[in-house]
Amino acid sequence: MRRRLKLAEKRRAAVELALKQLGKIICEQIENREFPWIMLQSRSTDNIVYDPELRQYVLGDRVIRRHSRNIRHIRPFAQLIWTAWFARELLKLRKTSTLREVYYSARGLRDIEFKSQDESDEIITDLETALNMPRESFNIYPEERSAIFGDLTIEYTVPGYEGKRLNLTEHPDGMMIGPALSTAEIVETSADKVLVIEKGAMFTRLIEEKAYKRFNAILIHTAGQAPRATRTLIKRLNEEHGLPVYLFTDGDPWGMHIAMVIISGSANAAHLRGLATPDAKWIGVWATDIIRYKLPTENLTDKDVKRLKELKRDPRYQGELWQREIDTFLEIGQKAELEAFSRYGLTYIVDRYLPDKLEEAGA
């Protein structure tokens, strides 16, 4: 327990040091009669490339200079420095903040104030890029929360809970993956896999049906696109604890992409590593499943078709499975949402569909 706490403490210290270093560089530049500037990797789309080795999107070699001599840069520059200071205060005080709270904290601060949350989100992403660290490491989290359930024991590192342990089967609704859980240490688990589910209703039914026991799985609910903290947690479970990860989404292009972002990362987090879980497997719902299991369907919309065509060209989707499923979707012109299974009753999924799919995936 001491050791674990120390680890968290060390991580925090490293972030603080990076922030402090940033302040020092700026101060020294000004003292040298230089307009302060920093180097950032460019996040423009032409500098985002897919790294097949890492199996995720990464930023290319292009760097840009954010220069306070530039009249268009100086305001975001000042905001960036303020945000860095704000982050350091969070770390010092051992507090967390949501993205929205950051936006509100600058309210009324003359000349710093953000025009919208989009602006403050953008500055936070700048800070991530500059420091090469995810915002969670300096205690800033998004509002969206996803949930986790299963036989997994964690140990908190947040102030007031240091050393406290919790088993994640304790609450039947699942536990929210918030800052405390994101920074907690994983102590032990009896599960041998992680099952990631896109939809909340399905997640709840699987807990009710005790499916986690039957499949010996930790259940994670992404609530749409998986937040970064959730993706980090998935990755840790996979890489640090050797649990294979299976992704269970709607059978449509949007569900496919939720799975893909967990596997290969998203373009707008290309400046960060450690979010992707390249070994995670998408087990369904596939287009071919619609045919095979005679699933109730809806017609693809124009938007769906357009999205499928985009994905077909995406470098992440060049694998055989993905190409086949995209083609099949387009061929049958149908899609199936997870809710569709209710027509068969939930036992059908638990007894037939999921065991089949898991087995095929090699679980």
Next chain:
Amino acid sequence: MEETTYKSISPSDFFYRNREIAGFSNPSRAMYSAIRELVENSLDACEIRGVPPDIYIRIREVSETGSGTSIYALRVEDNGTGVPPEHIPRCFGQVLYGSKYILKQSRGTFGLGGTITILYGQITTHKPVRVTSSTGGDIHEYEMMIDIVHNKPIILSHRVRANKAGWRGTAVELYLEGDYSRSMYRIYEYLKQTAMVNPYAEITFIDPRGRLYRFERVTEEMPPPPRAVKPHPQGADVETYRRLIAITGEKTMKGFMTRHFQGVGPATAEKFLQEAGIDPGKNPKSLSPDELVKLVRAAREFNGFQRPDPSCLSPIGEHLLEMGIRKELGLTDEDFLKVVQRRPSTYLGYPFIVEAAIAYGKTIERRLGRGIKIYRFANRIPLLFDESSGVVWKVVHKIINWGTYKVSPDSPMVVVVHVCSTKIPYKTVGKEYMADQPEVEREITNALRSIARHLRLYISRRIRLARERRRLSIFEKYLPKIAEFSAKLCDREKPPDIKPLLKAVSLEVSEAESPLREVPELEEEA
């Protein structure tokens, strides 16, 4: 069948019947015209005398006559030449009598203005005019009326007083029916614009409401007086030729041409007469009417004459015009003002000079509002009516593309154009606006364009300066924040000093403030 009667009328009778063409169409217009005619005579007299004018104008309301109209007593007094006593009755009591029928620039030309004002006063009030004048000796005071039918003065009294104070000048006092409240604005504008082009004049005006307006003299300097010159062969009409032939002592046409016209030497005369098909040795007095017409026509076509002599013109001069505009518009050093005087030019044998100015800036916006305002002058007389029919309006609104010079229609700008000539191309007897004679139009256009090039630089410099100032203010805003939070970020007590950085930025501002250099030619003018 009705009987047709034929009779001739006298000039004063003619103008009595047609007073609207001379600017006396209604009580408010008449009020304005009366002041204008008398003030112009006064300015002429001072300039002929060569002294800076001191002009005093007073209007007193005597009695009301109707809705808005009243009888007013108008007095205009000057320190000009004065009128020799023997000429006073006819100068002021006979239409088309005057001293300005010579070829040099003056405000008056027709020998009409002052007298018709008196005539108008007489027919509206039946009261005599009183003229007091001295050329330096005794003071003569006449009370008189005009015999309209015979175009003759009727002297009611003539008094002579000793001139102990050594006064020189003329005072005219008359009664007229007018409408001051309707003409007030024009009168004020007229005096203000007159002051603008006569910065060496001191003009005092007391209006019927007892208000005092003073247009102060800012300089004693006056433009050099114009010289009288011989007519140019192309600027003279048949009548002029006929009169000159009548008085000449020359025995040959060659001699006649050389003696009575400007810029014609024996060789030119010879060549011209040959081309006109008239024997150079012929006696001018023996010229037939047909030959005379032929001669005038040939003169118009002949292009071997020298250009008309501009020494008979009296432009205001760039320096004086600048002073006048600056003072009447109340311009500051921040505002733009540029004056140019063009080289003399000619149209139809008449010399003319165009002077122009453009003022632009905050002061104009504050005093006159936005938009382009035009001030027109002809021989130093402001033209206040029919602006949109005149040549200046055409040049400003139809010919010049202001966009080229970064000027927009709502820019706070004043355009001043002064044309001086021995013959202003007036469209009407009322002397209200100038026709678009191609040569005059071209000169005005070129004058304004050359100023506009300077204006463009001024405006772009303004824009740059504003931008640099804005930049500086942005740096002043954010650099302290950057310093403050970066210091806090690394636990420093004191933020780093940003003054050297701000200084570097303000250097750029002062660079933008540096004076104008070259003025490039622009596309539009090609």
